[in-house]
Amino acid sequence: MKEITAIQPQLHPALANTRLQLAIYTATGRLVDKRKSTVDADSLPDYQELRTQANDIKRHAIDHLDHYLELFERNVEANGGKVIWCRDGKEVVDFLLTLAKQRKSKILVKSKSMTTEEIHLNDHLEEHGLEPVETDLGEYILQLAHEKPYHIVAPALHMTRYEVADLFEEKLQLKREEVPEKQTQIARGILREKFLEADIGVSGANFLVADSGAVVLVENEGNARLSTTAPKVHVAVAGIEKVIPRAQDLATFLKLLGRSGTGQQLTVYTSFLSGPRRKGEIDGPEEFYVVLLDNGRTKVLQDADKRQALFCIRCGACLNICPVYRRIGGHNYPWVYSGPIGAILTPQFKGLDKDPWLPHASSLCGACGEVCPVKIEIPRLLLELRADIEQAKAAKGEDKSEKLGFQAWAKLMSSPQLYRAASAAGSWVLQDMGDGGWSSKLPFFMNLGPAKGWLSARDMPLPPGESFRQLWRNRRKQDGTQAQPAQTQPSRAGKTSQGRQPE
Amino acid sequence: MPTRVSIFVTCLVDQLFPKVGIAMASVLERLGYSIEFREDQTCCGQPAFNSGFREEARTVARHFLDVFDDAEYIVLPSGSCTAMCGHHFAELFRDDEAMLHRVHAMEPRIWEFSRFLLEVAKTEDVGASFPAKVTYHDSCHALRELGIKQGPRRLLHHVRGLELVEMDTAEECCGFGGTFSVKFAELSGAMARTKVESIRRTGAAAVVSIDSSCLMQIEGAMRREGLAVKALHLAEVLAGGAA
Ligand code: SF4
Numbered sequence: 001m002k003e004i005t006a007i008q009p010q011l012h013p014a015l016a017n018t019r020l021q022l023a024i025y026t027a028t029g030r031l032v033d034k035r036k037s038t039v040d041a042d043s044l045p046d047y048q049e050l051r052t053q054a055n056d057i058k059r060h061a062i063d064h065l066d067h068y069l070e071l072f073e074r075n076v077e078a079n080g081g082k083v084i085w086c087r088d089g090k091e092v093v094d095f096l097l098t099l100a101k102q103r104k105s106k107i108l109v110k111s112k113s114m115t116t117e118e119i120h121l122n123d124h125l126e127e128h129g130l131e132p133v134e135t136d137l138g139e140y141i142l143q144l145a146h147e148k149p150y151h152i153v154a155p156a157l158h159m160t161r162y163e164v165a166d167l168f169e170e171k172l173q174l175k176r177e178e179v180p181e182k183q184t185q186i187a188r189g190i191l192r193e194k195f196l197e198a199d200i201g202v203s204g205a206n207f208l209v210a211d212s213g214a215v216v217l218v219e220n221e222g223n224a225r226l227s228t229t230a231p232k233v234h235v236a237v238a239g240i241e242k243v244i245p246r247a248q249d250l251a252t253f254l255k256l257l258g259r260s261g262t263g264q265q266l267t268v269y270t271s272f273l274s275g276p277r278r279k280g281e282i283d284g285p286e287e288f289y290v291v292l293l294d295n296g297r298t299k300v301l302q303d304a305d306k307r308q309a310l311f312c313i314r315c316g317a318c319l320n321i322c323p324v325y326r327r328i329g330g331h332n333y334p335w336v337y338s339g340p341i342g343a344i345l346t347p348q349f350k351g352l353d354k355d356p357w358l359p360h361a362s363s364l365c366g367a368c369g370e371v372c373p374v375k376i377e378i379p380r381l382l383l384e385l386r387a388d389i390e391q392a393k394a395a396k397g398e399d400k401s402e403k404l405g406f407q408a409w410a411k412l413m414s415s416p417q418l419y420r421a422a423s424a425a426g427s428w429v430l431q432d433m434g435d436g437g438w439s440s441k442l443p444f445f446m447n448l449g450p451a452k453g454w455l456s457a458r459d460m461p462l463p464p465g466e467s468f469r470q471l472w473r474n475r476r477k478q479d480g481t482q483a484q485p486a487q488t489q490p491s492r493a494g495k496t497s498q499g500r501q502p503e
Numbered sequence: 504m505p506t507r508v509s510i511f512v513t514c515l516v517d518q519l520f521p522k523v524g525i526a527m528a529s530v531l532e533r534l535g536y537s538i539e540f541r542e543d544q545t546c547c548g549q550p551a552f553n554s555g556f557r558e559e560a561r562t563v564a565r566h567f568l569d570v571f572d573d574a575e576y577i578v579l580p581s582g583s584c585t586a587m588c589g590h591h592f593a594e595l596f597r598d599d600e601a602m603l604h605r606v607h608a609m610e611p612r613i614w615e616f617s618r619f620l621l622e623v624a625k626t627e628d629v630g631a632s633f634p635a636k637v638t639y640h641d642s643c644h645a646l647r648e649l650g651i652k653q654g655p656r657r658l659l660h661h662v663r664g665l666e667l668v669e670m671d672t673a674e675e676c677c678g679f680g681g682t683f684s685v686k687f688a689e690l691s692g693a694m695a696r697t698k699v700e701s702i703r704r705t706g707a708a709a710v711v712s713i714d715s716s717c718l719m720q721i722e723g724a725m726r727r728e729g730l731a732v733k734a735l736h737l738a739e740v741l742a743g744g745a746a
Contacts, residue, residue: 015689025697323676327693361687363680363694364553366647380594386555406551410559413514414566416543423518438726453685457692458723461519468512468521472540475525 011361014328020158024329027157028320034263035317035371044259053252055375058311061210061244065301068210068243069292075213079275081288088295089119092237095291096121096202097128099233105199109191109231111217111224112136113204114152114314115239115293117336121202132202133194135223140187144171150330152337153261153316158329191223201227201285205238206313207253208290211246214274215290218257218267225271234273234285240292241310253313256373260315296349306381309344311374318368318378324361334358340368344381352385352392359385423467437462508536508619509574511567511588513581513715514546520715526742527580527616530631534624543570549587552595553681561595568592568605571612576623578614580738581714582645585615590648615645617655617713617737627661632744634664637735638707640698640721641674642714655713655737662740670710672701679720695724702732709733711740 015021039047061068073083086092100108108125110116110132122132122143134143138156142149144167149155156164165178168186177183203224207216215236217224228234244253258264277284301307319325319339330338334355335346343358359382368378393399412418438459442451454460466474508531512524528538548563567588571577579585589610596602620626639659645651659667678684678694685691698721702710710725712718715736722734 011687011690015693021693323678323694323697324690327690360554360683361690363643363676363678363683363691365643365676365680367643367674367676370647383553383555383594386553387557388555390555402554403556406554406556406559410548410551410556410562413545413548413563416545419545438723440727450682450685453688454723456688457727458695458720459726460723461719463518464521466521468517468524469540469542471521471525472528 011328011332014332020329021327023160024158025326027154028326031154031262031316031320035260035320036263038259038263038265043265044255050252050256051373051375054256054313054373055311057244057249057252058374059308062241062301062307062310065240065243068245069240072208072210072213072243072290073292075211076275076288076290077213079213079288080278081213081275081290084289084291086291086293086295088293089121089124092116092119092121092291092293093124093128095289096125096200096235097130099235099289100130100200103199103233106131107194107198108132108200108202109194109198109227110134110139111201111203111219111227112139112155113202113237114149114336115204115237116202117149118239118295119293121237133191133198135191135194135227136219136221137184137187137223140191141167144168148331148336150338151316151319152314152339152341153319158331195226195230198231200233200235201229201231202235202237203228205236205242205290206257207250208238208243208292209247209250209272210243212274214247214272216250217271217273218254218269219271220262220264220268222269225269228271228273229283229285232285233287233289234276235289235291236273237291237293239310240294240297241312257313257315260317260371260373300345300348303348306344306348306384308376309341309348309381311376312341312345313374314341315373317371317373321367321371323363323365323367328361340378340382341376344376344378344385347385347389352389356389356393359389420469423469506535506537507539508576508578509539509541509571511544511547511571511577511579511584512540513579513584515715515719516580519719520736523580523715523736523738526736527578527738529742530620530629530738531578531624534620534626534629536624539574541570541574547584547587548595549584549591550681552587552591557595564588564592564595565602568602568609571609572605575612576614576619577609577612578616578619580616580736581716582615582642582649582651583714583716585613586644586648589613615649615651615713617658618649618651620658620741621654627657629658629661629741630744631661631741632663632665633740635708636666636668636706637709637711637740638668638670638702638705639673640670640677640702640710640712640717642712642717643676645713646674651713655711658737658741659711663744665740668705668707670701670705670707672698675701677717677720677724679716681716684720691720692724695720696728699724699728699730703730707732709735709740711735711737713737 076083084095108130125132134140138154141156141164151157161178161180164183165176168174169176203217205215206218258267276286276288300310318341322339325339333342335342337345346355346358362382364379366379394403412422438461440459441455510528516523531538546563547567548560552560592606596606639656659665676694677698678691683691710721710732718734718736725732
């Protein structure tokens, strides 16, 4: 592998593992293709209108978040449930500990939830002697492996069946099993027991519906439905941004979510959970809680523009299409949210100084913005965050080298005389090494900084002896004597001489 | 038909690929335009803007506006720089009403080269010939910020002898990304290699694009990976044969 020049050295191992890189590239590529086939003009003619609608609804909900959250709370209570407001992860943990104590229960079954990953819920519950059990297959595998999700939709995207076989063999002390269907069966057998034993089921929430007080869960395995209905208590943990005004808005979001994430017109299970079991109902929990988590969200809300990152419905489409995510994978991102959405959420939640390299780790290709079903302007926000980060650095007087470089550059580029002089000097220095050719290495004294970075992966073009402006001047001088063939442009010579003359 | 067109020859083309500028000028001249090259031009400011240095970007953007304020048509051999001038200048000056006014007055006069040919010169056939199999790389900013997808292909379609073959990753980023290419060199290189392999599979003799920055990345990687395919700007192909 070539020498590493990335700002972030940890990106190196993921790039070095070409097997993993190829596996991620292929797996995400499949999702990209599937998405495309379900949102194209034949399958969903009003796709673009749906995106606009989804963006409008989310914008409206976020702009009036206080109103909709209170409405949601009133409706949850009217349904017989209870809303718990939590400022941070600790408050969530405390609530669950008290609940577990009251219920004298040790096991909690969990369905996939990025929000609980955000607050490391499992670790904290385990510290207090409880046994949280992930019931989504991918999450279950990761829990055994003690890893964070690799992808927000497909958490164990990076693991091969052989690695799962190793893991099951080691952690469950079972006979080695390499067939995925059989592995699923093993997990299912274990998890069934847990479902029956657990008194508390913890889920996330894809949507909180204000006008009906319902929690909506979208999934493919059925484990979320079981986690929320088999145990006596259901606790949904949701970020406050998950609220949408009306049940009818789901018509928009559900059409977009499955298609964008996994290329499914609709996921296998869509559950509407509104309150505990009522008289005469045959299933559902006895108690129903919705934990509304802030954990930094109100801070993000203060920026009227960049808070659009909170529109995210966690479909994963931006990860799948992102050429950076597809090369470095999910574990190189500093927080639980990876890919383009992670790159705009992390600095807003964690602070600009935490991982300032992150919004820079993008070629700004814009593919994420194009696929986002709620039309978050990810590429533009990356640029805004880069500007914020540089401004914050400058204000603190930190890391001045790049700033100084760009200041000098701006001077050069706004002064034609300087620009011309520098250009002439530049071609004079490099010219000897080849006339407009390419170089695969530079002499050691020049193989520094950007040039070194460039050459680590590709050959470099050398400036030809003459820049465009020199060629253009020569061409002008020859005009008339070397006019182009008459049939292609009879009036050319006369017209072009009107061009603005240099100096 | 307007007679005069002002060309902005992007700093990259000026310094490293001057033939692209000459090719663009020849094609426009062949269509009957008189070309002016304003010698005071430098850069659009994109490197600073993309790196988060907005003040520095504004300095350069202001210079651009000073140079081109009164030009009727400004034609650029780059989708990326066109997007910078046509879309991002407005963001740079969003808090400066007077400048914003100048920016908005200039926006409709900024033209990416292929789009100028199709929408202003209203021609798909510029009389070029280029007998070879080529593949087209969609540069990200042209594709996603300007919505340019079929235009360059239509122009290529009318080139005598040219056979256009699509690569399987035409819309995928080549990995250039400005300073990204050197700050995250290895990552950028990994992206370029995917592109190179995709080009290799087409069996094309040349890869064509409308951004010299992508072409620099792609050619650099093709040379490193030992793929003898030419990387050409659309203008170079369209200038072919007839001049
Ligand atoms: S940012 Fe958009 S594309 Fe990315 S996960 Fe969120 S909703 Fe999906």
